[in-house]
Each structure stands twice: as structure tokens, then as C-alpha cells.
Amino acid sequence: MAEVTGGHMMKSQSDVVIVGGGIIGSSIAYRLASGNEDLSITLIERDSIGNHASGFALGLLNPTNETGNIESLNHLSFTMHKELLEVVQEESGVDAQVLTMPHVELALDESEIPYLKCEVERINQFSEFKSSWLEPDEVRSMDSRITDDLYGGTLVEDVIMLDSYNVTLATAQAAESHGVDIVLGEATGIIYEKDRAVGVRIGDDQIACETVVIALGPWSGTSSLWVDIDVPIVPQKGEIVRVEGLNPPLGIHLHGVPLGDSCSVVQKADGATWVAATVQNGTGFDVTPSGEALEALSMRGVRMVPELESHELVLQTACMRPVTPDGDPVLGKVPGKEGVFIATGTGGKGILMGPVIGRAMADLITIGQTELEIAQFGLDRFKA
Ligand SMILES: Cc1cc2nc3c(=O)[nH]c(=O)nc-3n(C[C@H](O)[C@H](O)[C@H](O)COP(=O)(O)OP(=O)(O)OC[C@H]3O[C@@H](n4cnc5c(N)ncnc54)[C@H](O)[C@@H]3O)c2cc1C
Known part of the structure; x- marks a missing residue:
């Protein structure tokens, strides 16, 4: 047993080591553990x-607001969420604050x-x-606080709104209830015998394993050094502003493109009205909330729901989307390495x-293949 940052005791060996405790690492840990009780799994998270x-x-x-290669996987994931949300909340005891509500894409x-009329079809x-x-x-009969300066909207029944922190925690804790070890520590590399992964370095320590999963979100570029192939992921800053809620609550997820930029206005289970989100490239790993974002989001929000003008700021947050060159x-499996995903x-x-x-x-790790259409999303597509 070795001690790592955070004071958690870590096993010296685990069949699978997943690095990164965001929604992606947690979801992989959960799925692997809930179907394979005999597999030992460790999830490593730095913070x-x-x-x-x-x-x-x-x-x-x-899943209805994005077309292209990813559309069918998004729809399948939505259906899977509907089946899983209750289960992970129950297994973890964490309330993910799930709300079902109509979505209106405003013109x-x-x-x-x-x-927007074509979108309906x-x-x-x-x-x-x-x-x-x-x-x-008809839009304004849903809620008269929506701007009257509009040309209609596309209604979509029913999308899901939840608390992303709570659902991530619920997923990780449900994984833990199926035997996953969660370890606080910083992974610094993968140990190989020839090209086969045999362990992960964590600070001055290491954990032996047969399979490594890299799920580092916007930091995934760091792992280029661990796998000898370029992992072209960059962080994209996104900010959200929360203001005092509307009374009575706005029961709709409104989305539109006010002043030329995408914007959501929604009242969440925390009672606040969230105005989201900015898209800022080239800011590196800086997540300081900015005055510019506050101003831009306030203007967009007020354009959609004028009454928000007088609402006090509750919280402004910034974080990073992990983005690839083609979006x-x-x-999948990392090309040229055995046991690395x-x-x-x-x-x-x-x-x-x-x-x-x-x-x-989980399919790839346990049976070496999957029926899901992910072949086109391999790292090798960036080689040329
Ligand atoms: C403003 C904003 C709004 C969004 N809204 C939505 C939405 O409404 N719906 C939606 O579906 N998606 C949304 N997203 C996208 C979504 O948040 C991300 O796609 C998703 O959270 C990425 O998850 P991840 O696990 O890959 O990354 P992260 O959440 O970044 O997790 C990666 C983890 O890896 C850890 N880590 C990094 N390096 C190491 C290391 N060396 N060792 C150990 N641990 C390490 C980090 O500490 C981190 O916890 C939004 C994103 C933003 C920015």
C-alpha cells in the first residue's frame, strides 16, 4: 500500500486504472464496475x-441541437441517461436535481x-x-416574461436539466459502491513493457495495471508524452452567470442567438436563473471569471428575458471544454500501444x-470491441 497526495491509501495493483475524475472518467468507471464485479478498478483524480x-x-x-457524426450517439446517450439517472442517484444517495422541461429555440x-421551421421536421x-x-x-403564452421582440420559436418537449456536479459525484460514488477505488493523486506517466502498459506513475509512486484509460478532459494534451502520439486537445473557456431566480420560476429552457451569440436562459433547481455560456478560444488554462463575459452574458440574457435586467448576480463561474480540431x-484504443485507451x-x-x-x-476494455459506432472517433484520424 502506498500513500498518495490527499492521504488516500492506494493499492499497489489494479486491473484497470482510469485517470481523470470528471464525468467521463466517472462514467467509464461506473459502467465497467457495474457489469464486471470481479474486475479491480482504480479512478485517479488530481483535485x-x-x-x-x-x-x-x-x-x-x-441531443436534438447537434447534427453530424455524433448525432446518433448523443441520442442513445440521452436514452441511457433516462434509464440510469434514477439508478445512480439511488446507489450513491446523491440527488442530481433532475428537472424535465420544454426547450424553446427562439427566433x-x-x-x-x-x-428553425425546418428543425421541427x-x-x-x-x-x-x-x-x-x-x-x-404562442411563445409568450408559455411565459409572458419572454421578450416580445421575437419571430416565434421551435418547441422541443422534453429535455432534461440537471446539476452537472451532482450527477458527476453520483456517478463516481455509484461506481465506488460497485467496488471502484477512488484515489486522489496526480498521474504523471504510463509505465510500459515494450508497448504494453503495465502501470501508471502517480507522483513518486506507481500502481501496476493491465489497462489504462486516459480521461483528462482539457488536460488530455499532456498525455501526448505518455503515449508517443499527438493528442490534439485544447481547452476552450466557457463562462456562466447565475442571477436571482424569476418568481414564479421560469419552467422553460430558452435558447437563442441574441446579438449573434448562442445563449441559454434557464431557472435551475438551485432557484437561480442561469445565463450560459461564453465560448472563448486561445485562453489556455485560465479560468478567471471575466468582466467581459459578465457583460456579454447579461446583455444576451436581457435580450431574451428583459426582466433579468434588475436581477442581482448570484455567481459567475468559468471552466474549460476539452475540444478537438474537428469538434x-x-x-478508443490508443494506436501503437497495448492496454491504453x-x-x-x-x-x-x-x-x-x-x-x-x-x-x-467498457465494451472495448472487456471484450475488445463495441457495437456502438465509435470507429470514426479514433486518435488515428488526426495522423495525416
Ligand atoms: C460553460 C460550459 C457549459 C457546459 N454545458 C454543458 C451542458 O449543458 N451539457 C453537456 O452535456 N455538456 C456541457 N459542457 C461540456 C462538459 O462540461 C464537458 O464536455 C465535460 O465536463 C468534460 O468532462 P471530462 O471528464 O472529459 O473533463 P473534466 O471535467 O475536465 O475532468 C477531467 C479531470 O481530469 C483531472 N486530471 C487532469 N490531469 C490529471 C492528472 N495528471 N492526474 C489525475 N487527474 C487529472 C482533472 O482534475 C479533472 O477533474 C459544458 C462545458 C462548459 C465549459
């Missing part, structure tokens, strides 16, 4: 579970009408969602994607 983006995300689960400019192809076009008076995640690059969708990534990686 604390859900201390970064996984703890400070908006907490929206909505704040006349030019947005044709696109596309979204209605998914059996778990019902969508319809709302005229301006898709990185999922990576799961990251989930951008603004990592909370949604937790369950599907957990299952895909």
Missing part, C-alpha cells in the same frame, strides 16, 4: 471529483425563421421528442455523452 468542467457545466441534456431575428423524426413551431404569441470526441474531446456535450462513452469504453 477532486467533478472539480472542473464536469462540475460547472450548464447541465442540459438535449430573435426574422432571418432565423426558415431554418428534423427533430420529429426522433421518437423520444415532439417538436412544433410556435408563433410569437468530434476522441474515443482514451476518451475525451467532448466539447460542450460531455455531460450528455457520459453514459454512451462509459458503455463504449
Whole structure:
């Protein structure tokens, strides 16, 4: 037994070591442990579970607002969340503060009408969602505090809003209840025999293992040195402002593109109204909340719900999305190494994607393959 940072005792050997205790590492640990009780699994986290983006995300689960390669996995993950949320909350005793609510994509400019009307048809192809076009008076009959300076909106019934920190903690603690060891420490490298992983270095210590999973979120680029291949992940700063809640509460997730930038306004289970989020590239690992973001988000929020103008600030947070050059995640075995896997690059969708990534990686680790369509998300796609 070796002691690592944080005072936790660590085993000297574990079948699987997962590095990174955000939603992705926690979801992989949970899925692996709940299906394979005989496997020993260690989850290593440098700071604390859900201390970064996984703890400070908006907490929206909505697979209907993104098309492209990732669309079907997003939808599957949404369905998996619906089955899992109750289970992980029960196994962990942590309340994830789940709310189900309608989503309205507002047309704040006349030019947005044709696109948003087409969205209705596309979204209605998914059996778990019902969508319809709302005229301006129909939007305002849902809540008269929504701006009257609008051209209608696309209604989507029903998306899920939860607390991203609580769901990450619930997932990690549910994993723990299935035998996963959570260790506080900083992983600094992988130990190999030839190209086969045989351990992970943690500070001055090490833990022997057969399988390593890299789930370092925006820090995943660091692992390029551990796997001898470029892991092209960069941090993208995102800020959220919480203001005093509306009374009575706003029971809708509003989204739009006020003043040319994407914005959500939603009242969450904490009672505050959240205005989210900025997208800032090139800021490195700086997560200092900025005056510019506060001002920008306030203007966007007020454009959508004018009454927010007089609402006091409750909290402003900043964290980092892990993003890849093509916007898709990185999922799979690391090429050229045996026993090393990576799961990251989930951008603004990592909370949604937790369950599907957990299952895909658990499949790969235990049976060497998965039915889920992740082949196109391998690290090798960046080689050329
Ligand atoms: C403003 C904002 C709003 C968002 N809103 C949503 C949303 O509404 N819905 C949604 O689905 N997604 C949302 N996201 C995206 C989501 O938060 C991320 O995709 C997701 O949290 C990434 O999870 P992760 O586990 O990969 O990374 P992280 O949460 O960053 O976790 C990585 C962990 O690895 C640890 N770590 C790093 N290096 C080491 C090391 N060497 N040793 C040990 N541990 C290490 C870190 O301490 C960290 O805890 C949002 C993101 C932002 C920024």
C-alpha cells in the first residue's frame, strides 16, 4: 500500500486504472464496475471529483441541437441517461436535481425563421421528442416574461436539466459502491513493457495495471508524452452567470442567438436563473471569471428575458471544454500501444455523452470491441 497526495491509501495493483475524475472518467468507471464485479478498478483524480468542467457545466441534456457524426450517439446517450439517472442517484444517495422541461429555440431575428421551421421536421423524426413551431404569441403564452421582440420559436418537449456536479459525484460514488477505488493523486506517466502498459506513475509512486484509460478532459494534451502520439486537445473557456431566480420560476429552457451569440436562459433547481455560456478560444488554462463575459452574458440574457435586467448576480463561474480540431470526441484504443485507451474531446456535450462513452469504453476494455459506432472517433484520424 502506498500513500498518495490527499492521504488516500492506494493499492499497489489494479486491473484497470482510469485517470481523470470528471464525468467521463466517472462514467467509464461506473459502467465497467457495474457489469464486471470481479474486475479491480482504480479512478485517479488530481483535485477532486467533478472539480472542473464536469462540475460547472450548464447541465442540459438535449441531443436534438447537434447534427453530424455524433448525432446518433448523443441520442442513445440521452436514452441511457433516462434509464440510469434514477439508478445512480439511488446507489450513491446523491440527488442530481433532475428537472424535465420544454426547450424553446427562439427566433430573435426574422432571418432565423426558415431554418428553425425546418428543425421541427428534423427533430420529429426522433421518437423520444415532439417538436412544433410556435408563433410569437404562442411563445409568450408559455411565459409572458419572454421578450416580445421575437419571430416565434421551435418547441422541443422534453429535455432534461440537471446539476452537472451532482450527477458527476453520483456517478463516481455509484461506481465506488460497485467496488471502484477512488484515489486522489496526480498521474504523471504510463509505465510500459515494450508497448504494453503495465502501470501508471502517480507522483513518486506507481500502481501496476493491465489497462489504462486516459480521461483528462482539457488536460488530455499532456498525455501526448505518455503515449508517443499527438493528442490534439485544447481547452476552450466557457463562462456562466447565475442571477436571482424569476418568481414564479421560469419552467422553460430558452435558447437563442441574441446579438449573434448562442445563449441559454434557464431557472435551475438551485432557484437561480442561469445565463450560459461564453465560448472563448486561445485562453489556455485560465479560468478567471471575466468582466467581459459578465457583460456579454447579461446583455444576451436581457435580450431574451428583459426582466433579468434588475436581477442581482448570484455567481459567475468559468471552466474549460476539452475540444478537438474537428469538434468530434476522441474515443478508443490508443494506436501503437497495448492496454491504453482514451476518451475525451467532448466539447460542450460531455455531460450528455457520459453514459454512451462509459458503455463504449467498457465494451472495448472487456471484450475488445463495441457495437456502438465509435470507429470514426479514433486518435488515428488526426495522423495525416
Ligand atoms: C460553460 C460550459 C457549459 C457546459 N454545458 C454543458 C451542458 O449543458 N451539457 C453537456 O452535456 N455538456 C456541457 N459542457 C461540456 C462538459 O462540461 C464537458 O464536455 C465535460 O465536463 C468534460 O468532462 P471530462 O471528464 O472529459 O473533463 P473534466 O471535467 O475536465 O475532468 C477531467 C479531470 O481530469 C483531472 N486530471 C487532469 N490531469 C490529471 C492528472 N495528471 N492526474 C489525475 N487527474 C487529472 C482533472 O482534475 C479533472 O477533474 C459544458 C462545458 C462548459 C465549459
